[in-house]
Amino acid sequence: MAESTVILTKRGRNADPSIRKLEMAFLDKLTADDALPGLHIEPINNSADPRARTGRVNDNFRAVLFRLDQNGSPVYIYYGAYPHDEGTALAQRMTLTINPLNGIPEIRETEPRLSATPEPRRETKPTGDQVRVLGHTSNELTALGIDPDLAEAAAEATTEDGLLDAAAQHPEWQGMVLLDLLTGIPLEEIAERLKAGAEATADEEDEDTRIIEAVRRSPDTQATFTYIENNDELRQAIEAGDFGAWRIWLHPAQRRLVAADYKGPYRLAGGAGTGKTVVLVHRARRLWRADESRRVLLTTFTTNLADGIAEQLSLLDPGVPITDQPGQPGICVVGIDALAARVLKQAGAAIAEDVATVLGQARAEIARRTSQQAWRDAIDSAGSELPDELRRPEFFAAEYGAVILPNRLTEERAYLRVRRPGRGVRLGKLQRQAVWRVVSAYRMNARMDGALDFVEAAMIAAAHVERTGPLFDHVLVDEAQDLGPAHLMLVRALAAEGPNDVFLAEDAHQRIYGARLVLSHYGLQVRGRSSRLKLNYRTTAQNLRLAQQILEGGDWVDGDEGVEEHGGYRSARRGPEPELAESASLTAELDRAAEVVKAWLAEDAKPETIAILVRDQQVRDRVATALGERGVKVRAVERERVPAGTPVVMTMHRAKGTEFSRVLLFGISEASIPKAQRAYEFDPEAHAEAILRERALLYVAATRARDALAVSWSGQASSLLPQPSH
Incomplete structure (x- = not known):
């Protein structure tokens, strides 16, 4: 028995979900014993690389591989599964080499190896209004190990699309380096990184060992190859497919953040x-x-x-x-x-002391959560002296969370003196007294119910940990x-x-x-x-462009009081342009949604990688029902995990942190997005913040799509969308 190690490649893997189980069965057997007769691991006659092999996935598909040797044990680089004749022809013309300038392994179709000393190329200057997007010469790029023809095209490119299109037919790492340059990483820093990767394997005299060690140790190599340690990793990578297999890969810039101490x-x-x-x-x-x-x-x-x-x-x-x-x-x-x-x-009865610190009175009955109606009830019972514009639960929730709880105010006199930075509504003494009466009623009602709201719970937990020690x-x-x-x-x-x-x-x-x-x-x-x-790994360049247009016009500030620029981001992926479509009525928009989802399913997309995102739960349930009536089985998702086997409909808030292959943003009209902000009319600053959150929400929704993005509306399109072209 000859146990084998497997290295997977990113670009060459077959994305057809129908053969993933076959791939897994083949690779499972390969790792156990590459001599099993059913595998038919065979060299290729007249192959460009003597290490090229094919193997039997089933009667119709052949695996394309390279067989390396590591101290007498086989290591297979798996390039993918292809129809029988196509796989054989591909294996015949593929080569596996090491870039002589940086030590990165490269799989190519019978192309000559790069010279270690590329011939200097004549540079030209931009003409007219054209500006070259990269700002580096072809000589500088070939010195990194980039192919001369790509270096020439990249140096001359006047659009990012042109540059990335040129990179598409070259080894993966070369496109990643060009993206690094686009996002502002200095060329000198990239050169040092590539040099360090080459030096890490330079002592290995055997080429097979250098390739294997580069896969294990070089971050740039890991953009294309992943070393599989065991069958659990293999199963996860195969079953996740191209959609999820690379979620845990680290770019060199990310790797530094992981390793650094602060x-x-x-x-x-x-x-x-x-x-x-x-x-x-x-x-x-x-x-x-x-x-x-x-x-x-x-x-x-x-x-x-x-x-x-x-x-x-x-x-x-x-x-x-x-x-x-x-x-x-x-x-x-x-x-x-x-x-x-x-x-x-965990604190048990001891939490009463911390409740007193935050809320003013000790109690240990805190198991329940405050009703969503609690602020409205307190306003109705104790807010008769409030001006109409402040008789809103939204105002009190914001004042409570931003001013009263962080300062741990338990008495009216303290509230009368406290500073309220960032709160747009100015409050005089009489108004503060009226506000405090409502807060007191809110707290009294909660105390009687043995309840806390989520913000109170977080503040009491903070007070407890401050008193008892870090966890x-x-x-x-x-x-x-x-x-x-x-x-x-x-x-x-x-x-x-x-x-x-x-x-x-x-x-x-x-x-x-x-x-x-x-x-x-x-x-x-x-x-x-x-x-x-600044480098986006999820969203295609086309979808990212639309998402960034949604952000335009907003005033964005980060947590360090700096301006948050939305420009400068680049995508590592390419795809179709987003589809923006207006419908004459809600019925017509629902008809179109059904057609879009059916078309995506016909493309063999895994159903659970398709999502319809909407503004609120009411629209979610209506869309789920309407699609079912049109012959499209979907599932409305709230708190539960995304189920397998069915496209999902969820709110944009619920979609935060998820990703899907194909996304339809439904109902993106002016009537719903930005959603009516009457609740914030009491304060122009609060209203502007609410609109900013709506813009952010639409940006979040648009960036959930990995591959295809469609946007639909009936009536007037949302003003947060870029103007559609006709």
């Missing part, structure tokens, strides 16, 4: 799909692996997002202990509100832009100040809850410790 809190910014979550998952694992007694927290705003992070962590390393209980060794993955609830539960050694937060003051104060309390204490990932463009906040106001000093990711 003296205090760190802020990582980046647009949707730039890999912030991947960094957090790898970093959490790295911190725990360094000392398996450490308590590491990975948290985010919602339970759904936390569940997705836990799934990604398991995909990265099935051996990592994942818990949802604070204070235990391992990695705790839990939503921030669920974490606060667990802290309160974690390291805290990592995803989607930090959605956390409110109480959440941020809890995050600060959970880990003692020191090296690698708090790591925050945020994107102001995705802030769909609450108001903009400044991290330093809550003990999270990140000035001088922050960076930004």
Whole structure:
């Protein structure tokens, strides 16, 4: 028996979901014994590379592979499964070589190996109004190991589309390097990175061993190849297919963020799909692996997002202990509100002291959550002296969360003196007194019911941890832009100040809850410790362009009080242009939605990778019913995980943190998006913030699509959409 190791390639893998089980069965047998007679691992006559092989997947499909040798044991690079004759012809003309300038393995179709000293090329200057997008000469690019014809095309390219189209027919790493240059990474930094990758394997005299070690150790090589350690990893990669197999790959810029140590809190910014979550998952694992007694927290705003992070962590390393209980060794993955609830539960009766600190009166009966009607009831019972514009639950929820709870105000006199930075509505003494009467009624009603709202629970948990001591050694937060003051104060309390204490990932463009906040106001000093990711791995360049147009016109500020620019982001993927379509009526729009989903299903898309995203639950349920009546079986999803086998309909809020192959944004009309903001008319600043959140929500929805994106509306199109061309 000759056990084998498998290396998967990204570009060559067959994406047809119908043969994934066949692929898995073939590779499972291959790793167990490559001499099994049913595999038919055979060399190819007259092949360009003597290591090329084919294998029998079934009667109709052949596997294309390269067989390498590592200390007498076979290592197979699996390029994909293809129809029989096509696979044989492909294996005959494919070659596996090492780029002589940087040591990166490259699979090509019978092309000559690059010369280590490329002939200098004559440079030309731009003419007329044309500006070359890259700003580097072909000589500079060939010195990195990029193919001379691509270097020439890239140096001359006057559009990003032209540059990326030219890169599409070349080894994957070359396109990634060009994207790095587009996102502003200095050429010198890339050259040093490639040099270090080459030096890491330079001592290996045998070419097969150099290739294998490059796959294991070079980040740039890992853009194309992944080394499979065991059958669990193999099964995950095959079953996930091209849609999910590369969710845990790290770009070199991301790898530095995982490995670095910081003296205090760190802020990582980046647009949707730039890999912030991947960094957090790898970093959490790295911190725990360094000392398996450490308590590491990975948290985010919602339970759904936390569940997705836990799934990604398991995909990265099935051996990592994942818990949802604070204070235990391992990695705790839990939503921030669920974490606060667990802290309160663990505290037991002792929590009464902390309730008194935050709310003014000690009590231990806090198991229930406050009714959604609680603020309206308090206003009705105690708000008779309020001006009409303040008789709104939205105003009180914002005032309570932004001013009263963070300052732990328990008496009227303290509220009369407190500063209210960032609150647009000015309040005189009489108005503050009227507001406090409503707050007192709200608290009294909750005390009688033994209830807390989520923000109170987070603040009480923060007070408890401040009093009793940190529960974690390291805290990592995803989607930090959605956390409110109480959440941020809890995050600060959970880990003692020191090296690698708090790591925050945020994107102001995705802030769909609450108001903009400044991290330093809550003990999270990140000035001088922050960076930004600019390369998008999820969304195609075409879809990203539409999403960025949605952001235009907004005033975006990050958690460090800096301007959050939405330009400068680039995509590593290409695809079709988004389809924007107006319908004459809601019925016609529903008819079109059914046609779009049917067409996607006819393209053999996995049903669960298709999503219809809408503004609210009422529209979600209406669309799900209407599509069913039109012969399209879909499932409305709320809190549960996305089910397999059926396209889904969900709200845009619920879609946060998810990704799909194909997405239809339904009902993007002016009547629904921006949704009517009458609740915020009392305050122009609050109204502007609400519109900004609507813009962010539409951006989030548009960036859920990996491949195809369609947008539909009936009536007048939303003003947040770019103007459709006719």
